[in-house]
Amino acid sequence: MKRRKIRPKRLFGAAITYLIILAVCFVFLFPILWLVLASFSKTGSIYSFRGFFPTEYSFDSFVKLFTDTEMYNYPRWFLNTLFIALMSSLFGTTLTILTAYCMSRFRFKSRKALMKTTLILGMFPSFMTMTAVYILMTQFNLINQRWGLILIYSAGAPMGYLTQKGFFDTISISIDEAARIDGATNFQIFMRITLPLAAPMIVYTLLSSFVWPWSDFILPKLLLKNKDLYTVAVGLMALDNTEFSRFAAGSVFIAVPIVIFYFALSKFLINGLSAGAVKQ
Amino acid sequence: MSKNLSAVVAHIAILLAVFIVCGLLSSVAAATDAGAAKFTGELEENATLRVLENDTAIKQGYLAELIAAFNEEYKDYHITVQDANMDQYTDLENDGPYGYGPDVLYQANDRIMRYPDGKHILPLPAEEFDCYDKISEKGWQAYRRTVAGQEYTFGIPVNVQGPLLYYRKDLLPENWESEWDDDGDGIPDMVEYWTDMYRFSKEIKEGGGGKKFGYMRSFLEPYFSVGYLYSYGGYTFGKGNTDPSDIGHSKGNAELGANIIRQLATVMDQRCIDDSVTTGAYAALASGEFFATITTPDVYTMFVDEMKAKGYTEDFIAENLVTTYIPKLPASGNLEDESQGFIECNMMGGVQGYAISSYTKYPNAALAFVKFATSYEMIKRRNELLGIVPARGDVADEVGGLSEVINNNLEAGNITVMPSIKENAQIWTPLQTLFQDLAKDAFRTGAEIKYATLDSMKEALQRVDQQIYDSIFTLQ
Numbered sequence: 001m002k003r004r005k006i007r008p009k010r011l012f013g014a015a016i017t018y019l020i021i022l023a024v025c026f027v028f029l030f031p032i033l034w035l036v037l038a039s040f041s042k043t044g045s046i047y048s049f050r051g052f053f054p055t056e057y058s059f060d061s062f063v064k065l066f067t068d069t070e071m072y073n074y075p076r077w078f079l080n081t082l083f084i085a086l087m088s089s090l091f092g093t094t095l096t097i098l099t100a101y102c103m104s105r106f107r108f109k110s111r112k113a114l115m116k117t118t119l120i121l122g123m124f125p126s127f128m129t130m131t132a133v134y135i136l137m138t139q140f141n142l143i144n145q146r147w148g149l150i151l152i153y154s155a156g157a158p159m160g161y162l163t164q165k166g167f168f169d170t171i172s173i174s175i176d177e178a179a180r181i182d183g184a185t186n187f188q189i190f191m192r193i194t195l196p197l198a199a200p201m202i203v204y205t206l207l208s209s210f211v212w213p214w215s216d217f218i219l220p221k222l223l224l225k226n227k228d229l230y231t232v233a234v235g236l237m238a239l240d241n242t243e244f245s246r247f248a249a250g251s252v253f254i255a256v257p258i259v260i261f262y263f264a265l266s267k268f269l270i271n272g273l274s275a276g277a278v279k280q
Numbered sequence: 281m282s283k284n285l286s287a288v289v290a291h292i293a294i295l296l297a298v299f300i301v302c303g304l305l306s307s308v309a310a311a312t313d314a315g316a317a318k319f320t321g322e323l324e325e326n327a328t329l330r331v332l333e334n335d336t337a338i339k340q341g342y343l344a345e346l347i348a349a350f351n352e353e354y355k356d357y358h359i360t361v362q363d364a365n366m367d368q369y370t371d372l373e374n375d376g377p378y379g380y381g382p383d384v385l386y387q388a389n390d391r392i393m394r395y396p397d398g399k400h401i402l403p404l405p406a407e408e409f410d411c412y413d414k415i416s417e418k419g420w421q422a423y424r425r426t427v428a429g430q431e432y433t434f435g436i437p438v439n440v441q442g443p444l445l446y447y448r449k450d451l452l453p454e455n456w457e458s459e460w461d462d463d464g465d466g467i468p469d470m471v472e473y474w475t476d477m478y479r480f481s482k483e484i485k486e487g488g489g490g491k492k493f494g495y496m497r498s499f500l501e502p503y504f505s506v507g508y509l510y511s512y513g514g515y516t517f518g519k520g521n522t523d524p525s526d527i528g529h530s531k532g533n534a535e536l537g538a539n540i541i542r543q544l545a546t547v548m549d550q551r552c553i554d555d556s557v558t559t560g561a562y563a564a565l566a567s568g569e570f571f572a573t574i575t576t577p578d579v580y581t582m583f584v585d586e587m588k589a590k591g592y593t594e595d596f597i598a599e600n601l602v603t604t605y606i607p608k609l610p611a612s613g614n615l616e617d618e619s620q621g622f623i624e625c626n627m628m629g630g631v632q633g634y635a636i637s638s639y640t641k642y643p644n645a646a647l648a649f650v651k652f653a654t655s656y657e658m659i660k661r662r663n664e665l666l667g668i669v670p671a672r673g674d675v676a677d678e679v680g681g682l683s684e685v686i687n688n689n690l691e692a693g694n695i696t697v698m699p700s701i702k703e704n705a706q707i708w709t710p711l712q713t714l715f716q717d718l719a720k721d722a723f724r725t726g727a728e729i730k731y732a733t734l735d736s737m738k739e740a741l742q743r744v745d746q747q748i749y750d751s752i753f754t755l756q
Contacts (some may be wrong), residue, residue: 070339071335071338071339138378143378143380144380225366225367225370225375225380226365226366227365227366227367228365238367240335242559242562242582244559
């Protein structure tokens with residue numbers, strides 16, 4: 001068999017491409033690598049580093065994170081974050097899927113106007129409404145309540161329904177019509193036909209609705225005053241400035257669940273993303 | 281006729297204006313009086329007070345002790361105190377009106393004294409406190425405000441914050457007694473005079489290959505840097521820091537203070553420009569990378585912890601980690617010129633204390649708590665556990681040492697207490713930018729140097745004053 005000869009021009013192009021990829025990877029990965037290594041620093045102080053990296057390593061920061069909880073109760077912050085993110089994800093996904101399904105399957109007056117309005121409203125950053133949200137929450141007595149945050153995240157989630165609508169648009173309407181001829185109601189069609197077909201999209205929505213509350217800082221900082229109710233993001237920001245290694249360990253550990261979720265559900269996630277992007 | 285009419289209208293307008301102003305003033309005074317009137321002396325039974333303390337007090341167990349002692353003392357009244365469990369910098373202005381703020385708060389005077397304007401804290405009957413005649417006038421002034429011609433006290437001073445020089449005695453040169461003690465007082469000159477500290481730091485930097493330093497401190501924080509301006513005649517606000525229309529960082533010979541900052545930066549490295557060195561100073565002093573730094577008295581334990589982590593024994597630390605008052609400055613404003621003698625270094629300080637929220641449902645119980653927390657026993661215990669400098673003169677005299685030194689310096693005017701007016705919030709950013717630029721200038725070369733002359737520094741200070749003025753008055 002004759003071996004294919006690689007032309008020098010092509011080789012040079014590939015080398016340049018790989019160099020650029022490596023440089024970009026370095027820019028993105030280096031801060032993460034640095035944070036991970038810093039979290040294992042034995043001295044616990046960023047200022048004892050020689051160059052970029054710690055001189056000695058240990059698990060002390062992680063042990064301290066979960067055992068020294070009198071001032072900084074990381075386990076509790078972690079559970080608060082998990083509770084808020086899970087609940088927001090469940091309610092947010094339900095609302096988003098319902099909104100997307102309605103917009104995809106039903107034709108009603110002002111549908112287009114509503115779609116355009118939600119599209120525009122979704123473009124505004126959430127912190128724009130901070131003052132109004134704070135005052136509203138005080139009126140509903142939802143300050144210092146984890147359910148207050150869940151309400152805001154869940155209510156805001158349907159604003160990003162367009163990807164899900166795009167997915168529902170790809171499911172042929174003739175399936176719905178066939179079911180309807182067989183006597184199925186709209187609810188039955190949604191529950192028994194559309195939802196099973198939309199599994200990748202539901203997983204994608206669950207994950208994306210989970211990430212926002214999991215990493216948000218502004219809203220929890222605004223609404224949670226009691227230290228015991230802090231989320232991880234707020235708690236880490238409240239650490240004393242001498243607690244750098246604890247901060248690094250906390251930041252590394254908070255990434256663990258989300259990384260596990262992403263790897264476990266990556267197949268659904270990719271299917272969901274690509275499915276929502278194609279319109280039949 | 282029309283002239284008469286105009287005169288009558290003008291008189292009515294003036295009278296109306298006078299009535300409105302008087303009405304406003306009296307309503308403000310009435311509101312403040314109403315605040316004071318909440319203290320009837322009758323303790324509210326079954327009260328639960330939420331107390332906001334600083335993190336160090338919580339960490340070192342002082343708050344738990346204070347709460348336990350108070351709850352025991354007032355158990356017959358069923359008054360319970362608990363940790364507010366909030367961020368130590370919680371802003372009562374935001375959370376108080378909606379009922380989420382603490383009942384009693386412990387903060388610095390510049391923060392507490394932002395609250396009286398919005399009537400967020402209650403005026404206190406200071407003369408009822410047993411510490412009333414034990415605290416210096418300067419301490420009380422930090423919490424006083426005149427409303428409609430009447431003076432009110434809004435906080436009870438607990439702790440005087442003033443900067444101290446921390447240094448490692450074991451890092452002094454072996455021959456310091458013969459070479460670095462010209463006045464023969466048994467104290468190394470480098471911790472007595474900035475000129476000698478500058479010379480010593482220069483020697484260390486040159487001999488250390490950029491890895492060892494003498495004095496090191498970030499200039500980014502105005503709290504620690506503005507004192508150099510004060511020492512040469514500058515001030516923040518006129519009329520004893522009460523008149524925001526008179527901003528004086530450029531007044532007197534303040535440019536000499538700016539020159540000191542620029543010169544000191546030359547014996548450090550570029551870390552003096554940003555804030556990284558502030559928290560790093562604990563480890564750096566412990567490792568011997570720095571010989572000396574300046575910070576507040578309450579972080580002494582941080583240095584001790586870092587030194588212990590490096591394997592030093594408690595005896596060694598007690599012997600060699602030394603704190604002393606800030607060295608004297610050369611009157612010439614030049615760290616290489618001692619010919620004109622020396623002046624005291626006037627640094628910015630603060631007074632931390634207790635205040636009572638206007639939104640508390642239990643003002644009398646809160647007052648009882650503040651009285652208890654500022655009693656002789658509790659302040660002494662606070663000093664023992666946290667190493668604070670007590671504002672109470674009787675405790676300061678008893679514990680002596682630096683508490684006495686700082687209180688004496690406060691009395692002597694060598695510590696200027698942070699202004700207790702809300703306009704003070706506008707001074708930090710412009711000053712921070714200038715100090716950063718001055719420090720950076722020490723590392724510029726050739727045509728890039730911005731502050732080569734005292735005139736250029738004076739102009740920069742004048743620009744800062746104008747920026748502060750604009751930020752206070754532009755939208756008023």
